Amino acid sequence: MKDPITTPPAKADATVSSQAPSSQSASSSITLQDIAAHAKVSRSTVSLVLRESPLVAKRTREKVQDSIKTLGYVYNRGAAAMRGSRTATLGVVVYDIANPFFGSMVAGIDAALHQEGYVSFLANSEDSPKRQQRFIERMREHRVDGLLLCPAEHTDPNLIHQLTDWGMPCIQVMRYLDAPPFDYAGTDFRRVAEMAVNHLVSLGHQRIAFIGGADHSVSHDRWLGYQAALDRHGLAYRRLVRGNGVTRRVGHELIKTLMQESPRPTAVVCHNDLVAFGAMLGLRQMGLEPGRDCAVIGTDDVEEAELGDPPLTSIATHPYAIGEQAARLALRRIANPGGERESVIMPPELKIRRSCGSPDDAIVETPRPD
Amino acid sequence: MKDPITTPPAKADATVSSQAPSSQSASSSITLQDIAAHAKVSRSTVSLVLRESPLVAKRTREKVQDSIKTLGYVYNRGAAAMRGSRTATLGVVVYDIANPFFGSMVAGIDAALHQEGYVSFLANSEDSPKRQQRFIERMREHRVDGLLLCPAEHTDPNLIHQLTDWGMPCIQVMRYLDAPPFDYAGTDFRRVAEMAVNHLVSLGHQRIAFIGGADHSVSHDRWLGYQAALDRHGLAYRRLVRGNGVTRRVGHELIKTLMQESPRPTAVVCHNDLVAFGAMLGLRQMGLEPGRDCAVIGTDDVEEAELGDPPLTSIATHPYAIGEQAARLALRRIANPGGERESVIMPPELKIRRSCGSPDDAIVETPRPD
DNA sequence: ACATGGATTTGGAACTATCCAAAAACGTCT
DNA sequence: AGACGTTTTTGGATAGTTCCAAATCCATGT
Incomplete structure (x- = not known):
């Protein structure tokens, strides 16, 4: 990547107006004290007004607020935090x-x-x-x-x-x-993965793989959910390819390995939508059609999911x-x-689109392209 | 969307350990003063140590640093900012x-x-x-x-x-x-748009449209660049459809309008990559192939561009x-x-991929497995 | 006129650092 | 030992707020 271009001097005329202004409203050194003096009350009263205390009388409050406006006072939260207890x-x-x-x-x-x-x-x-x-x-x-x-x-x-x-x-x-x-x-990431598996099972899939993930709680939970759901449905096939990361590239790589195995999975649960996009791309490049030759389901439901090609079925995580x-x-x-x-x-939410095709589609074995 | 599920009480046992700890290291009320006392020096000296002043002698510095560690002192930037001039x-x-x-x-x-x-x-x-x-x-x-x-x-x-x-x-x-x-x-957004047009012209395009944008400097500049480039190349056809926003949806809508006109553009410059993705999707839905029937170029070069289908030619803005x-x-x-x-x-940078159907197509092509 | 009591207002201390001018410590030289 | 020049260290003032206990105000009842 090239270096950035910097424009320092500009022309001589511009230079004048390009100096920092010395306006009298200099960077506010106006304090509570100044307001108090201007409004002829004490610091304490001004402080109360600032914090909208109900203690101070209406007339006084208005007087103080006027002074605040006139002098252009800016509350100093740092100082307040020092004495008070919160910094907001x-x-x-x-x-x-x-x-x-x-x-x-x-x-x-x-x-x-x-x-x-x-x-x-x-x-x-x-x-x-x-x-x-x-x-x-x-x-x-x-x-x-x-x-x-x-x-x-x-x-x-x-x-x-x-x-x-x-x-x-x-x-x-x-x-x-x-x-x-x-x-x-x-x-609940376990639930997310379970919902994905459940949906695929309801479409008739028996060989469901899982791809993607990293070494952290959110991945562990998904893996657990994936396995628990398979157990519950009594499915023997299980294939969990963790890969390294949660990017398109990972999905793209892993799907290719996976689809060269035998038996092939008929559906794949992806760690997130990015992995799913990568997987769909990989399938296409192998001459396979996502949703027909292999169902793909993502998680997160990012904005891109809806406008993908095919639109991606995903578990929304909000x-x-x-x-x-x-x-x-x-x-x-x-x-x-x-x-x-x-x-x-x-609670996660299932968004059905077209990347898982229909039950009939999905079960049919397609001959390999080679 | 459903309401979130909250788990308040948990079981009775857990409740104990779920209380905030009352550890003696209570939320640090340890100040410079305390360090000074512990190290038997003055506040000022401790302050100098903290700010890594070269003034303080090595032995003293070490003594003070020991005390800081022992007492678990945490620098109070708020207080420092009050007296000093910067908050960092x-x-x-x-x-x-x-x-x-x-x-x-x-x-x-x-x-x-x-x-x-x-x-x-x-x-x-x-x-x-x-x-x-x-x-x-x-x-x-x-x-x-x-x-x-x-x-x-x-x-x-x-x-x-x-x-x-x-x-x-x-x-x-x-x-x-x-x-x-x-x-x-x-x-330089003018330059961005110019580069896009230049690239398309170099591929032989004569009817180049521009889609997308909002009412702000970055859009104005792109529009100016688009027009300036057409002027420079002496191209009469110009079609600037601003739409409303810079999203996929906008690209998707605008391309459809545009492709129903006659004469049709042969290439379209998109306000950004999102608009470009929408446009490519729109073309597909009309039975047109991006890159062959209409060249599409985006700007920004987001990560998705590379893995798009077809991979999107884009002007990177870093x-x-x-x-x-x-x-x-x-x-x-x-x-x-x-x-x-x-x-x-x-400086923007042209990333040539396949959405403009350029002659060097094959060079960027990822080999298919079959 | 004065005690009563609620509503307002107030001054001084506190918070935790930095700045600065002046003091102390130290080493060296006569 | 005392003068002198450096190097270190220090105490007091300061920054802009909040807290709190005490002071003031003001209308009412006797």
């Missing part, structure tokens, strides 16, 4: 913000926090426990009121206990470390809602740190 | 964090800031100027050192002047309000790099608020 900030750690799933989740978090006057620090751990650790330390230094954590792979499970020892409320999201009780928001719920749970925990730990589980 | 925080506003383009951009921002010990507040404006405004006010209250802003649609252009009046360093990213000079990081550059520019501006305004422009 939260730390949020995800491991891959470029993944639209987490994008939606963060959008949900943001919406819920915004309503309550909170703002959030965001960090992208890139699945590195070291980066995650550094960020958490910074969050402590900034005295955030709580933490929303999607733990990085291979995080020391002791981390949550450490956090609670430090008195830092922490909600785990999607993934979790160690065992309950803890605060958690996510979906990341936006999970984000909202996680944020709300965090606020509850902050308000009541000693309270009972909670888990908020969003 | 930045505000970041995007309008759609669920869009993977912004996901990557935020990842780049995060990486660059993390290196310098900064953390960022993130907000998702959902393209609402009102939400954006509220967030910016909060950022002022939190005394962030600067702002990275992808302005929401229909933002009052006066906003940047206001920000500079307030003495708040602000870097605009991707989109911009009003006219230079200002600090900006993004790509969101991660733009994020990094924007963050670095912000840090420069904070260090030197009065300095010359800068624009950092990442």
